[in-house]
Amino acid sequence: MAIESRSVEFAGGSLGGQRHICAFFNSAEEEHRVLRSFFKDGFDRGDKAFHLVDPKRREEHLKRLAGAGINVQEAMNRGQLEVRPWQDGPLRGGRLDQETWMVSFEKVLQSGPAAGYAQTRFLAHMEWALEDLPGVEDLIEFETRVNYVVPKYDDIVICAYDLSKFSASVVMDALRTHPVVIIGGILQENPFFIPPDQFLLEIKERRPARKSAGAAN
């Protein structure tokens, strides 16, 4: 049996073993320009694509996939492409419950190979964390914990952050919780990545400081 090459190249870089990627964009136009070959190559190679999108941007997202040469309707009909709103993912039940979503997220990764696809290419728009809903403040804790899950699989996970919407502090935490990053359209291994054990400790250390600051006010 031939061993199929699972190397993945896009955004001017080559993906190694680490496959939890955060991508910073200034616009939907930039997102699709940079990820075009990630989307297109995945369909051409018969990978499953699971996209978790801002419901307000769903139609535009599909239009841009079609613009990249993907037969969107056909891919959706046969299940190769699944485009879901946040409510079917992290915001199920109108709140982020990170335990529940972590389990579902892992099932999404498994769903591609279970259905006979070589792997799943997972993309999530992360602006759900800016919605005024309970639990969304656990975004960064969730992101660091994803690093316990993704290495178990070959699947590729891209978390897309709109720089015009997130605060710089959150963006820096997002940077530090992803081993691979796309900045300025270029994919790079991330020297600022902090492994989850250590980052969870840091999050715990921050909490008492915030609590006592809150008490002081």
Added chain:
Amino acid sequence: MAVNHSVQFAGGNLGGHRHICAFFNSIDEEHRVLRSFFKDGFDRGEKATHIVDPEQREEHLKRLAEAGINVQQAMSTGQLELRPWRETYLRGDRFDQDATLALIEEILQSGAAAGYALTRLVAHMEWALLNKPGVNNLVEYETRLNYVLPKYNDAVICTYDLTKFPASLVMDIMRTHPVVIIGGILQENPFYVPPDQFLREIRERQSDRKSAATAN
């Protein structure tokens, strides 16, 4: 006699690239992370020029003293020099990037001229958030500084308060510094874009904006 130009701090070792940006969430974090950068410089008899937020001047001096630096003495000998924004980035109540590039070189040269082996320049960059003419040239200025600094051994740290700057600007700042401090750790920056290329990108953005404006 060989002069020691090696610089270690923030869990890293500074190489040939010495234009550093440092991202902090608070003044506490800034002084915790840069403490040894400040202290080692004084102990080695190097020059320190700090361009600070005028509102943080007293706090800054207090924290230098807490780090074990004899602030009063260092200021009277000229080893420590504190300069406000209005005499540096915002002379004439505006930001002139050419004048500022010249000034930075002047600061570095004057340290060497006064016999210091190295100048450690630290600049608080929040002046760029004030409503003054020219401040929107911040990123262009930062990338052009990469033509200037490789001529010197001096270490230049631009500090950015993450609670004040917008994320898109912070990403541009990150891409214009070959060395970065994030989460208290100093690293060579793989996202660094050399100035020729970054200036082209800035020009492309400007023309995109113009054509978008014409289209509307």
